[in-house]
Amino acid sequence: MMKLLSHPFSPYGRKVKIAIAVKGLKDRIEVVAVDTNIPDNPEITRSNPLAKIPALVVEDSTAISDSHVICEYLDSLAPTPVLFPKSGVERIKTLTLGSLCDGILDAALLLVYEKRYRPEEKWHAPWQARQQSKIDRCIEHLEKAPPAWGPSPDYGHLTLACALGYLDFRHEGKWRAGHPKLVAWLDGFARAVPAFEETRPKQ
């Protein structure tokens, strides 16, 4: 039995949980909630010295990370649906979309960490604006042409859905205003992938 170290609030963990569901691997992986707010939490660091989740422990303490790598590994365990096109332009498009949406998440997380890990007198508005502008530009870019999928959503779409889901969860869904195509896109994703709703974080 493999173990996924994650947390219900982690958007990167949510990606992996959705991948587990759509690939039909739920009975092979136990999901374990770990707390990344405990400094140097040994529950995580013995598997991932970065102390980051998600990490997939496959045997003993050998772990696979990050979420992108875990999803690629899961994709190799069952033939369908295909999360990573095997080669060519399609593969690079999927990977670039995944990377772009991980970048949205990285910026959104840094905005959360600013308030979680610093007293208010050490918040720095220009840094916050720098991160927010990355998110805003990506949303504008994606609104122009939300990425369509073929037979089923792939890893890139899954990452976009989790990024928008995190902006809903931690940033009050402010991205929605003025971006009707992307809102409709996320509704379509939720209809196509029931695991999206099943993994929605709840405060």
Added chain:
Amino acid sequence: MMKLLSHPFSPYGRKVKIAIAVKGLKDRIEVVAVDTNIPDNPEITRSNPLAKIPALVVEDSTAISDSHVICEYLDSLAPTPVLFPKSGVERIKTLTLGSLCDGILDAALLLVYEKRYRPEEKWHAPWQARQQSKIDRCIEHLEKAPPAWGPSPDYGHLTLACALGYLDFRHEGKWRAGHPKLVAWLDGFARAVPAFEETRPKQ
């Protein structure tokens, strides 16, 4: 002609430049230095809304990012040396090592950004300690068994070399003390891959 948007000081850009060299692709890619310190620099944002480098512009403004995805794309353009094993345990090991070393870089960059983008009264020692501990644990972990390569270094080794190179460049090489195996490993990498020395950042 493709264009690589990067900067001589970017460790992620260095990874890609080494990949270009070892894959024999120098005559197909023009390297363009861009400044990420200019807020919302349109030279970057028109290709990558995250405003991050490196980005590989393949035609018009269509760009591939991040450094991992670019390296995978470059790997597909020439058969040898193999940067990404095609499948199986070897591939996942390479990707996990790459992700671990990107994590070292992310933490090392956040430590640099702390001082670059905030006035001193807004530096926060516990945040800095949190990032430093990620780096330190990874170095301890890698010292136990520096990752050997087969016929030639792959993407994982290349990322490790650039992470250590960045710690030399921006963090005074403090990682070297007490880690003789990793120091020897980097020396061996530099001998195996002349492009490592050729891309060394100079202040």
